[in-house]
Amino acid sequence: MIGAACAHALAGSGARVAVVDRGPVVGGTTGAGEGNLLVSDKQPGPELELALASGRLWRRLADELGAQALEFEPKGGLVVAKDLQALDALQRLAARQREAGVEAVAVPADALHELEPHLAPDFAGGVHYPQDAQVQPALAAATLLRAARATGRVELFTRTAVTGLAKGRVETDTQGTLHCAAVVNAAGTWGGEVAALAGAALPILPRRGFVLVTEPLPPLVRHKLYAADYVADVASGSADLQSSGVVEGTAAGPVLIGASRERVGFDRSLSVPVLARLAAQATELIPALAGVRVIRAYRGFRPYLPDHLPAIGRDPEQPWLLQACGHEGAGIGLAPATGLLIAQLVQGERTFMDPTPFDPARFRDVHPEEQS
Amino acid sequence: MRRNPLDLVRARPEPGFEFSFDGEPVPALPGQTLAAALWQADRLAWRTTRKGGRPRGAFCGMGACFDCLIELDGVPNVRACLAPARPDAQVRGQRGDGHADLD
Numbered sequence: 186m187i188g189a190a191c192a193h194a195l196a197g198s199g200a201r202v203a204v205v206d207r208g209p210v211v212g213g214t215t216g217a218g219e220g221n222l223l224v225s226d227k228q229p230g231p232e233l234e235l236a237l238a239s240g241r242l243w244r245r246l247a248d249e250l251g252a253q254a255l256e257f258e259p260k261g262g263l264v265v266a267k268d269l270q271a272l273d274a275l276q277r278l279a280a281r282q283r284e285a286g287v288e289a290v291a292v293p294a295d296a297l298h299e300l301e302p303h304l305a306p307d308f309a310g311g312v313h314y315p316q317d318a319q320v321q322p323a324l325a326a327a328t329l330l331r332a333a334r335a336t337g338r339v340e341l342f343t344r345t346a347v348t349g350l351a352k353g354r355v356e357t358d359t360q361g362t363l364h365c366a367a368v369v370n371a372a373g374t375w376g377g378e379v380a381a382l383a384g385a386a387l388p389i390l391p392r393r394g395f396v397l398v399t400e401p402l403p404p405l406v407r408h409k410l411y412a413a414d415y416v417a418d419v420a421s422g423s424a425d426l427q428s429s430g431v432v433e434g435t436a437a438g439p440v441l442i443g444a445s446r447e448r449v450g451f452d453r454s455l456s457v458p459v460l461a462r463l464a465a466q467a468t469e470l471i472p473a474l475a476g477v478r479v480i481r482a483y484r485g486f487r488p489y490l491p492d493h494l495p496a497i498g499r500d501p502e503q504p505w506l507l508q509a510c511g512h513e514g515a516g517i518g519l520a521p522a523t524g525l526l527i528a529q530l531v532q533g534e535r536t537f538m539d540p541t542p543f544d545p546a547r548f549r550d551v552h553p554e555e556q557s
Numbered sequence: 558m559r560r561n562p563l564d565l566v567r568a569r570p571e572p573g574f575e576f577s578f579d580g581e582p583v584p585a586l587p588g589q590t591l592a593a594a595l596w597q598a599d600r601l602a603w604r605t606t607r608k609g610g611r612p613r614g615a616f617c618g619m620g621a622c623f624d625c626l627i628e629l630d631g632v633p634n635v636r637a638c639l640a641p642a643r644p645d646a647q648v649r650g651q652r653g654d655g656h657a658d659l660d
Contacts, residue, residue, distance in 0.1 A: 400654070400656075401654045402654055403657070403659050405659050438654060477656065477659075478634065
């Protein structure tokens with residue numbers, strides 16, 4: 186997704202771009218997510234600023250390319266707290282988010298069912314975030330690439346691996362050498378390996394997550410709906426398993442159930458205990474889900490950086506290399522703003538926000554093995 | 558005259574029975590799937606699609622395509638081509654996602 190957004194933004198700025206992907210389009214983390222565009226789960230700070238800008242850009246893309254071409258749904262998010270203590274913490278977070286420009290509306294317990302009729306009865310209250318939205322990530326990435334190629338300035342090489350990087354040169358296994366003025370590393374969870382080809386250090390680690398997919402259902406869940414514990418899970422740096430109930434409907438009918446986080450390397454094996462926990466947590470939110478079937482489950486690997494911020498900007502040693510990876514679970518949401526920042530940096534224009542917090546130079550003296 | 562697969566393999570099935578489909582009896586043989594029994598009873602479609610309401614029945618007949626979904630004993634989205642017919646089965650055609658109860 187990040188690569189597609191960078192190609193789209195760069196093409197829009199007049200640059201000629203070659204997109205090189207080791208696999209097919211959306212063969213990595215983009216194809217294994219839920220397509221969340223969230224501001225609700227972010228603490229005030231640079232990531233939230235990036236998310237707010239990105240939300241505006243997603244809405245513009247939906248206007249330009251068609252909401253259906255992205256399955257863009259400005260459905261809003263609803264975060265619910267199971268007791269007064271959790272509600273208090275949630276409301277304090279919402280107050281700080283409001284100061285940062287987030288729309289956050291307190292919802293008393295007796296009004297929750299107007300927003301989510303199938304929500305379990307015993308929640309203490311919640312916060313409604315109208316700016317939260319959703320896209321179908323595989324479709325959105327393909328649509329952005331298609332729009333980028335329609336400019337005539339973008340070439341796409343799938344099933345093509347980058348085997349070497351040097352100033353002005355990208356070595357590939359199927360296209361030979363590609364000559365270029367700049368290289369954008371948007372390899373997501375594998376961004377550390379690509380950076381290493383240029384001798385650059387980026388301590389990206391995979392953070393595994395599972396998603397359960399139910400059989401198609403009538404519109405049952407209207408918002409991006411999750412329990413307040415989720416925010417703490419996202420921010421956690423622990424390698425251990427964290428999971429909290431996150432449910433959302435999709436345009437096609439199935440309900441998606443997440444979200445788990447654990448650092449177990451690139452282990453693709455299906456963990457039944459994790460799936461059972463996700464299912465149990467989802468039914469705590471929407472009891473009617475207990476009576477429907479799960480038809481499949483998938484897993485993906487979020488590109489995790491130890492400070493939970495993406496790396497966006499020029500590499501300190503190799504200024505021709507721009508990093509655009511490490512967005513963890515927020516990459517779909519943050520993609521258009523990341524693409525815009527990259528395009529502005531490549532073109533030497535003034536950036537729409539200060540990119541310093543995302544500067545890859547912050548990892549200059551960090552070795553990956555110290556992080557795990 | 559229709560060719561009968563039972564003759565082709567010289568089958569000697571146990572006695573047949575009936576199950577209920579939308580309240581009407583449909584004959585079946587032991588081991589036969591719901592889809593096979595319905596086809597034999599000249600019923601080719603028992604589901605409507607979610608968006609267009611178009612008729613659907615068995616397509617692949619081997620559990621892969623999920624076109625033949627049916628409601629069996631109150632549970633929707635059962636593949637008729639895999640579920641064996643039983644004398645006490647309460648089978649109903651399915652409309653859309655089969656979850657009108659959640660609407």
